[in-house]
Amino acid sequence: MSQLENQIKAIKEIYREIEKSKARIQPVIVGKFALTVYTQGMYPANIISFLYPDIQLLTKILKELGYTQMGDFWTRGDIVVEISKKFEMIPTGTFNQIEVDDFIINVVSLEDLLIDMMNECVAGDETVCELIKMLIKSYEPALDFHYIFQNLKNKQSVVKFKQYRREAIN
Template sequence: MSLLEKQINAIKEIYRELDKAKSNIKPVILGKFALTVYTQGLYPASNISLLFPDLELLRKVLKELGYQHIGNDYWLKDDIALEISKNFELIATGKFNQVEVDTEIMNVISLEDLLADMMNQCLEGDNLVCDLIKVLIASYRDMIDFHYLYTGLKNKKAVIKFKELRRELGEI
């Protein structure tokens, strides 16, 4: 079984345990693992980042599933590394998508919010991330809400860079 399959199974297991605990919400996948989901595994991530407002319940579930707490918000079980995000502002301001993975619905940060986060790295000079942004724009051009994306950006250089990348793709 590949690492990606193990990671997907780990998320499914966490979702099932939260269902058993009668939680009516599910964690949202963030960061590089969200990129892994959107690229369908072409960009592998070594760890899973999850956002969930009930930290106490999530920690309890992780302990019950055999994860070891290794530092502030990191958990480890075999070769599955998991990070609990405390970026709670995303709950109020961000969006998420429900993505079907192996017949299960998983909550993933919206593509727009992921792209905005990635743009910060692109602007810092990470050309690989700039290229990944172009891949995502080309792959999901009809699904991306550019108005939402642009209005949510605090850095106007990011808007300029997005437009530049879209021009390179022949979009605008």
């Protein structure tokens, strides 16, 4: 079984336990693992990052499932889970529900992921810039560009994002 298959299996297991607890919401996958989902594994991430408001419940479930806490991370074998506290990642509460192996997982919206990635891109991370270009090209017809431009924090991000969009269309 591949690393990605193991990670998906772990996510399903965590989701099932949260469901059993009668919690009304499931965690949202954010960060680099969200990028793994949107690139269908082309950009592998070794850490599953969850955004979840009930940190105590998620911590309890991870302990019950045999994960060990190591600083900000929870590990079990080769699976590493991070409970993200970056609630600004979802300014409007937008996320996508994506079906993986007949199972629905919540993933931060691609628009919010791109907005977050632009911060790293304008800070000089060329790899992230290339990934943004690839995602725009792949998902261009489905992206809400109005939302993206409304939520980009600085002018440099807006200019660069517009350039990447033009390149993707041509």
